[in-house]
Amino acid sequence: MKTKITRRSFLKNTSLVIAATAFSGSFTLFNASPARGDSALPFKPHAFLEIAADDGITVWVGQTNLGQGTHTGIPMIIADELDAAWERVAVKTALAAEPFKDPQWGAQVTGGSTSIRHRWDLLRKVGAAARQMLVEAAAEEWKIPAGQCTARDGRVLHPDGRSLSFGQLARAAAQRPMPENPSLKTPQAYGIIGTSRTRLDIPDKVMGKTVFGMDFTLPDMCIALVARPPRFGASLGAFDEKAALAVKGVVKVVPLENRVAVCAQTTYAAMQGRDALGVQWSPGSRPDLDDAALDKIYKDYLEKPGVTARNTGDVAAAFAKAHQTLEQAYKLPYLSHAQVEPINCTAHVEKERCRIWMPTQGQTGTQLTAAKLTGLPPEKVEVMTLPAGGGFGLRAEIDPVVDAVLLSKALNRPVKVMWTREDDFANDYFRPAGQSRIKAGLDKDGRLTAWSHKLAAPSVMSRLMPHAVEKGIDPDAVSGVRDMPYALPNLLVDYVMVNLPIPVGFWRSVGYSANAFAVESFMDEMAHAAGKDPVQFRLDHMEKDARPYQVLSLLAEKGGWNSPVPPGRARGVAVTSCFESFAAHMAEVSVNDKGTITVHKMVCAIDCGTAVFPDGIRAQAESGVIMGLSNAFHEKVSFAQGGVKTANYDAYPVLTMSEVPEIEVHIAKNNLKAGGVGEPVFPSVAPAVANAVFKATGVRLRELPFKRESLVKG
């Protein structure tokens, strides 16, 4: 997910800036008017930060709150460089706006674990610049050089012991020029970064006060459900508008392109109204598609010639000389996001403006979509990001925006489009399925000499970022393979793009989520073939002391890889590098005669550079383990008759309490640039478990979710 867009200078990003009367850009949820010249808000040095006369500090965040902890991590970074008193820091979500765009991507998006890693310098500079302005304001007041003043805990201190609070200094600070290159703290001076604070959003979530997208309501709002094609390529036939309108509470039936919306006063009426439509659909473009057919289709694709995504050294020559070779195939299913809050979007289109309230992960896309549909300039489209009940990538999609805007236009009133759980499974943009075949060679000392990896998978980027797909290579589809954390002399990666009408999209850790399973399982097979310890074998093929090497060593040390294994149990490991971070997992499992796998313990080691918010990282690592195990044991979307068969959680079980093992998390300590967290903690979970199962049983599980039949004894 990397598109290079020229990095704008810090100054340009901070160009809102400076005076008390400057455009504030701050908005409350319901009152979207900017607070201009409000004397209660005297110092807003940047769109991210506001310091009030009463010492209250507000950090405005443009990233989506999906519970990943960035709504605390981001304020921590700014507050640390500011030398703020943490107790006075509050976080608010901003309306979509230019300063909140990703400095590298040029769009406001929450994805790719970028929230902090793409703003690491920017966030620190905002805090540091504001601090410098406050210090200079105090120095001027006291008529002493700024160098003699220090800031601490929300105050600026005079050498003689006097002090002024940030609130007292706010007005004067607002008159000062914004420094372009404020001096940043050395990591040793951090007082908030790296400490375990409590999450700012948790009290409201516990009290039931958080207003998620689904909960948002406006006076006169309609709730709309949309009947969408139940099969790929199916076209809309007859429907009974009268029957829908006969349902009490149904306001209007609106046919849209190849779909029909029912707008009602209540959710239940909309549901009944949609059922009453009795929409007829054509059989669709691929009525043959079901699970068995798909398996065969993928197999066939794997036989087609691919495009070479990486070719290092000479694999053929290396195989010719190999002492031993091994070849295996791996299979990954389509996955649903299954985020708990179904997709929704509320829009209110008026003559001069359009407002959107949505738990979106893609603010810029939402804004541009609404602008296009309404004919309004983008700046007349206000996008308010609401807290999301999970997202994992799906919430960057614009389908609900299109429907909400079109319907609000049609009804001339606010409309909330919502999906039911069944809609959510049927209309997901799935994590692509994939099959791969890997062959590798060892020399007589048990060193890997060649690795040839062919994979067949659909392309997410072709739809979402076509410019990133070059010569038929989707960089996401091959991620985790062509950039595997091993230094191999001969590596060939071939990619076959699978073209099917099944929609695919970004899903937690994207390509790595699938490919790490194949790479790390096969790495384990090679270790076994070489007669080597799985950790040592991996280390032997990594650049010594590089970060993957260190994180795997940390895992082995802290997880006790070399300590005696409790009787009846076995251990497995896996490691990945992604999103500028490095993570490894160790699984401790047992398998009974019926083939039931019990995961007793998972240990995660992560190097994400500077660990900004350690407890938040720990929470994400726990989440990664649980979602990873859920993938390993349960998750697979089923298809039938050319459509999605999986309809609700009963057919798509996710991991529950009794299956959750003991989880241990170890965070590497260093002062490097902050890397991603939410995604790197996920891909190595499933292969670590599969490798432990092999150790316990001698049986390789080369497909997800695991099939336990192969493990049954006797």
Next chain:
Amino acid sequence: MFTFTVNGKKKQVDAAPETPLLWVLRDNLGITSVKYACGVAECGMCTVLINGKARRSCVVSVEEARESDITTIEGLPDNHPVKLAWIEKQVPQCGYCQPGIMLQTVDFLSRTPNPSEAQINQAMDDVICRCGSHPRMKQAIVLAAQMTAKQGG
């Protein structure tokens, strides 16, 4: 017309008798802390207490709830042990699943004041948390039980 009590207040709603209580609470009464995620009693996010018992409001009709005493998360005092424990252990991630799970916990602890790990696993195995807050939920349940015991004694 159906009448019942929600968090100690008398409520009256006009809805078709088969309407799930979930939608009556959310749409007619504006109590949106009661969440929808599956609609088929699979996830536990719509859980409310009906006469003290955890019930999935997506499969309870408004008619069935008539004259009952309903508690949602707002009906628990802010210093309720379950709420305090949930904050202390920093349980929620996205938070969407939490009100329902907390109410199920209240019911569970009322019947099992000193639960073992196995009892927690069994009692809480039928709820979904896609974010994976389970380890912290487990700790918070134990803490809430301890706090309740202290308050009671």
